[in-house]
Amino acid sequence: MNIMEQIRHHRLVPVIKLDEASDAPPLAEALCEGGLPVAEITFRTEAAKDAIRLMTRQNPQMLVGAGSLTNAGQAEQAVDAGASFLVSAGFSRQVTEFALDNNIPVFPGICTPTELMLLVEYGLPVAKFFPAEQYGGLKTIKALSAPFPNMSFMPTGGIGPENITDYLAFSKIIACGGSWMVKDSMIRGHEFDKIRALTKEAVGLVQKEA
Numbered sequence: 001m002n003i004m005e006q007i008r009h010h011r012l013v014p015v016i017k018l019d020e021a022s023d024a025p026p027l028a029e030a031l032c033e034g035g036l037p038v039a040e041i042t043f044r045t046e047a048a049k050d051a052i053r054l055m056t057r058q059n060p061q062m063l064v065g066a067g068s069l070t071n072a073g074q075a076e077q078a079v080d081a082g083a084s085f086l087v088s089a090g091f092s093r094q095v096t097e098f099a100l101d102n103n104i105p106v107f108p109g110i111c112t113p114t115e116l117m118l119l120v121e122y123g124l125p126v127a128k129f130f131p132a133e134q135y136g137g138l139k140t141i142k143a144l145s146a147p148f149p150n151m152s153f154m155p156t157g158g159i160g161p162e163n164i165t166d167y168l169a170f171s172k173i174i175a176c177g178g179s180w181m182v183k184d185s186m187i188r189g190h191e192f193d194k195i196r197a198l199t200k201e202a203v204g205l206v207q208k209e210a
Helices: 003-010 022-034 048-058 072-083 093-101 113-121 136-147 164-168 184-188 191-205
Strands: 014-015 036-044 064-068 085-088 106-110 124-128 176-178
Touching: 003 124, 003 164, 003 191, 014 191, 022 036, 022 048, 022 184, 036 048, 048 064, 048 072, 064 072, 072 085, 072 093, 072 176, 085 093, 085 184, 106 113, 113 124, 113 191, 136 164, 136 184, 164 176, 164 191
Parallel strands: 014 036, 014 176, 036 064, 064 085, 085 106, 106 124
Antiparallel strands: none
16 A cells, blocks of 8 residues: 555554654554554654654554654655655645655645645645644535545544544545544653553544444
8 A cells, every 4th residue: 555545544643742752662562552553753842853763663564754844854854764754734835845856745734725725736635634623623624625526634633532433434534633542641651551552442443434
């Protein structure tokens, strides 16, 4: 499967903030043992680049991407570290053009029709809808899908066990981003057994909508 197909297959992308790169290997192990070998490591901390490098080197079976990118320099660092896909919270021409020039899947963040038009101009097939719940959630995605029938979505923000199946039931959504199984506090507390258990529960939940 290509990267887009892998994301569609897993249906859930854990969105992770790591303060210490040394937490990346045990976290990756917990995710894989929980049945979800995919992760989006956000570039919101200094540890992001090294965390991606450790995670991809020690767990080559994982699909690891970089999130919260704001410029081409970060995107280049992420790819050099081993990231297989790129995600931005909003639309960035720098990040988008870097990804396209290097044949890397990219998911720019949008929440309006005007922003979606930019993705259409660049020929991108999937938009990250963020922050999903704060901008109307599934109702807004369905409304946006009408004038953009060829666009698919990966919503992130406010999504959890209580609403993820509603999102995934809509055919235009390839996967959802979520962080409830990898909360910052659990990672800092090294609660990897808890992360493993929550990941396993999440996998069971999303696969019901497969």
